[in-house]
Amino acid sequence: MxxxxxxxxxxxxxxxxxxxxxxxxxxxxxLLVVSSYIFYGAWNPPFAALLFSTTAMDFWLGRQIGKAPxxxxxxxxxxASVCMNLSMLGFFKYGNFxxxxxxxxxxRIGIAYQPPHLDILLPVGISFYTFHSLSYTLDIxxxxxxxTRSLRDFILAVSFFPQLVAGPIVRAGDFxxxxxxxxxxxxxxxxxxxxxxTLGLFEKIxxxxxxxxxxxxxxxxxxxxxIALDSWIGVIAFAGQIFFDFAGYSTCAIGAALCLGFHLKDxxxxxxxxxxxxDFWRRWHISLSTFLRDYLYIPLGGNQVRPLRxxxxxxxxxxxxxxxxxxxxxxxVWGLLHGSYLVIERxxxxxxxxxAWAGNFATRAFTGFGTYAAVCIAWVFFRSSDFTIASRMLxxxxxRHAQGDAxxxxxxxxxxxxxxxxxxxxxxxxxxxxxxxxxxxLPRWIVxxxxxxxxxxxxxxxxxxxxxxxxxx
Amino acid sequence: MPSSTSNFxxxxxxxxLFFRKPTEAESVHGGPPLEFERPIPQVPWxxxxxxxxxxxxxxxxxxxxxxxSIGYAPTLNDNEDLWTLTRRKVKPESLVIIGDSRAWFDxxxxxxxxxxxxxxxxxxxxxxxxxxxxxxxANDENFHGTIICSIVPRLFFAPPGSPPMERGxxxxxxxxxxxxxxxxxxxxxxxxxxxxxxxxxxxLTLDDLxxxxxxxxxxxxxxxxxxPPYFGTEDRERRARMIDQCARPGSELARRIQQIWLPLFTxxxxxxxxxxxxxxAEMNEATEARFRDITTAVSKLRARGGKIVFVRLPVxxxxxxxxxRIMPRNAIWEPLLKRSGVPGIYFQDFPELASFNCxxxxxxxxxxxxxxxxxxxxxxxxxxxx
Numbered sequence: 001m002x003x004x005x006x007x008x009x010x011x012x013x014x015x016x017x018x019x020x021x022x023x024x025x026x027x028x029x030x031l032l033v034v035s036s037y038i039f040y041g042a043w044n045p046p047f048a049a050l051l052f053s054t055t056a057m058d059f060w061l062g063r064q065i066g067k068a069p070x071x072x073x074x075x076x077x078x079x080a081s082v083c084m085n086l087s088m089l090g091f092f093k094y095g096n097f098x099x100x101x102x103x104x105x106x107x108r109i110g111i112a113y114q115p116p117h118l119d120i121l122l123p124v125g126i127s128f129y130t131f132h133s134l135s136y137t138l139d140i141x142x143x144x145x146x147x148t149r150s151l152r153d154f155i156l157a158v159s160f161f162p163q164l165v166a167g168p169i170v171r172a173g174d175f176x177x178x179x180x181x182x183x184x185x186x187x188x189x190x191x192x193x194x195x196x197x198t199l200g201l202f203e204k205i206x207x208x209x210x211x212x213x214x215x216x217x218x219x220x221x222x223x224x225x226x227i228a229l230d231s232w233i234g235v236i237a238f239a240g241q242i243f244f245d246f247a248g249y250s251t252c253a254i255g256a257a258l259c260l261g262f263h264l265k266d267x268x269x270x271x272x273x274x275x276x277x278x279d280f281w282r283r284w285h286i287s288l289s290t291f292l293r294d295y296l297y298i299p300l301g302g303n304q305v306r307p308l309r310x311x312x313x314x315x316x317x318x319x320x321x322x323x324x325x326x327x328x329x330x331x332x333v334w335g336l337l338h339g340s341y342l343v344i345e346r347x348x349x350x351x352x353x354x355x356a357w358a359g360n361f362a363t364r365a366f367t368g369f370g371t372y373a374a375v376c377i378a379w380v381f382f383r384s385s386d387f388t389i390a391s392r393m394l395x396x397x398x399x400r401h402a403q404g405d406a407x408x409x410x411x412x413x414x415x416x417x418x419x420x421x422x423x424x425x426x427x428x429x430x431x432x433x434x435x436x437x438x439x440x441x442l443p444r445w446i447v448x449x450x451x452x453x454x455x456x457x458x459x460x461x462x463x464x465x466x467x468x469x470x471x472x473x
Numbered sequence: 474m475p476s477s478t479s480n481f482x483x484x485x486x487x488x489x490l491f492f493r494k495p496t497e498a499e500s501v502h503g504g505p506p507l508e509f510e511r512p513i514p515q516v517p518w519x520x521x522x523x524x525x526x527x528x529x530x531x532x533x534x535x536x537x538x539x540x541x542s543i544g545y546a547p548t549l550n551d552n553e554d555l556w557t558l559t560r561r562k563v564k565p566e567s568l569v570i571i572g573d574s575r576a577w578f579d580x581x582x583x584x585x586x587x588x589x590x591x592x593x594x595x596x597x598x599x600x601x602x603x604x605x606x607x608x609x610x611a612n613d614e615n616f617h618g619t620i621i622c623s624i625v626p627r628l629f630f631a632p633p634g635s636p637p638m639e640r641g642x643x644x645x646x647x648x649x650x651x652x653x654x655x656x657x658x659x660x661x662x663x664x665x666x667x668x669x670x671x672x673x674x675x676x677l678t679l680d681d682l683x684x685x686x687x688x689x690x691x692x693x694x695x696x697x698x699x700x701p702p703y704f705g706t707e708d709r710e711r712r713a714r715m716i717d718q719c720a721r722p723g724s725e726l727a728r729r730i731q732q733i734w735l736p737l738f739t740x741x742x743x744x745x746x747x748x749x750x751x752x753x754a755e756m757n758e759a760t761e762a763r764f765r766d767i768t769t770a771v772s773k774l775r776a777r778g779g780k781i782v783f784v785r786l787p788v789x790x791x792x793x794x795x796x797x798r799i800m801p802r803n804a805i806w807e808p809l810l811k812r813s814g815v816p817g818i819y820f821q822d823f824p825e826l827a828s829f830n831c832x833x834x835x836x837x838x839x840x841x842x843x844x845x846x847x848x849x850x851x852x853x854x855x856x857x858x859x
Contacts, residue, residue: 001654002654005654005655005658006657006658006661006662006665007654007655007657007658007661008654010657010661041653042652042653042654042657043652043653043654044652045653174509186513187518187519188513188515188518189511189513191518191519191521191522192513192514192518194522206679210678210679210680214680223744223746224744224745224746224747225746254511258511263509263510263511264511265509403745404745404746405695405745405746406691406693406694406695407694407695407696408694408696409688409690409694409696410688410689410690410691410694411683411684411686411688414688415683434512436511436512436513436514437512437514439514439516440514440515440516444516444517444521447514447516447521448521448524448525448528451521451525452524452525452528452529452532455525455529456528456529456532456533457679459529459533460536460671460677460678460679460682461678461679461680462672462673462677462678
């Protein structure tokens, strides 16, 4: 079920109404479990069974880790959990990719092997709920969480419908404590939840799908060389599209959870105002970057090791972060590019951090602009379905196709430029603040006008139920 | 002896273990209590929400009144979910119409039902290549009914990757993969679309309104041609009818649409990134492949006892001349009938079918479509051996 669909509106109204009219907390939680499975099963009912089995296994493994008397046995149970989750992810998401690469490797040594094409349907949101579930056993092993005794609560923690299929990746340790005491219905919180849902839908339907996706799609699907202007506009459009699409989903999820009395952390914090790449990753898909930091980067030694090893750790983490997004080498290159950016930034810090000019406005502005440009260049690999397209796009962006084609209308170019300028201006002005503070600060009439305008634009755009980009991950 | 009730309770014990109410001790999920709580902006939310709701209702009503005042009426959107809903109505022996918007506008379901004894299922769709629909029905092992397939050469022979082909593939793909949620959304959307005039996905959306801004393009920019404005309504059976504003002879709307068809049907300039002869060879190969695929699909259908007839529906004016020039009858229509062995009805061959005028050159008015279908029936009966 998509947030931007009529089915979801009806579903949400029914769930919220019944939820707040029930007194018993246990019944309410049962309602949320059933609703979440309906929400998920509306895509493909059999995959709900897969979701349940992963959850039940991790519940049991979590208890085994908790009960195990010593570290080696705890580790053995944890390895079982990690293997179970990653093999599930590996089979559904990377099965064909691994086979294709295996075939390629064999071909290099002269063995002709034709692998069977596995007709595997990717369960929607598997990368997200696998990580929701995995965070539970990892945190029990790390000693920051005790295993829960209630399977129902754990099922709800993994499958809570607002964050189930496209994040934020909510850790069990952040969610389970919210299931101890029933939340009270607070009007302000509920209505702010609705306002956030409106903002999220506006970002998705109006800005991502209507204003930007057309230009990005046309540029990336064009079979010929493009001139620099069209190439850059296409990439910038995608940079905006993916932000509004994914941040829109996260905002909807946070808003829907608030309407039900739950608190989810921010997943985005104005990333296009980042100054440097470590700053970018503290602001972009925060739930994934902190997941990778806590469960991968720090266990690898983090930055408490020799500089060369720390750099290698960064590259390994970003490599896996890239692969998490999809079974294609283009995602790997995207991850490796970001890994390289982070390493270069670290070197620059070592060399220039103490310089007087390092913190002045011009340097910060230049670094911010450079960060945005480098992030856009990395998006080329993220969006391109193969390296031919990526190389053609980069060729266009850096002036290799002076005689290339121009395919965007002036209106499309203006749309992309205006939305991008607005996006960057908003991010820069809110970079050290948050949206709640901004709403509190603004005159009431502006808040009301903005909310009404967003709602009217959503109605006027009449979204046609395009799936969110991150569903495919 | 245990009663059947106690047995039943015993059986329920396992699930109850999973869903029992946890004790207070069990409920404490370790770790510290949640420290994180989202801040809530301190504004008077109730009053603000009331104002927002009133403004949105007023703006929506104002927009609705305006849209009606300039001639828009409520109608269903022709999208892939409505198509899928209709496709599900196809029974093994159904009479099915596939193809482009000419079959969609020009064929009256009531008249065809009267003349052919079965109510047709309307699967033709605007600006769409009908081949994916033909292949879909040919691959449907249960289907052995009758197909009336409209042929507009420029659309039916659209190469892979072109917009008409993608539209055809999209509807078939949705039919195969439609989720329960998408189906439910379509059922929820239909009553709204039938009562609210501004709910038109291809006409009154914000995107469409922005496209109407008179902003000139760069010289040489390869911008896709404009699509025609709203000129028809559609019901739950997917029967399309031309609106009166367009059907009136010489109306401003009809003249506007005429000038949109010409660039839309004109082949785009040859791509600059492929040598001309290579591109032409690729296009010829694509056409040849389409001939082969059609023949294969027809054979599959006939092997199960299915029937098919190709129909070339009326087109007039400069558009007819353009179509004849870019894809002449002897290059597409004649070889199509010959190679597939399918009977065909070409409107120009029969004076009673060729005497209709299409107000915007490409489709019949709702009134004419009834008479045209009545006159078409005997030809269909002959072609299908009925």
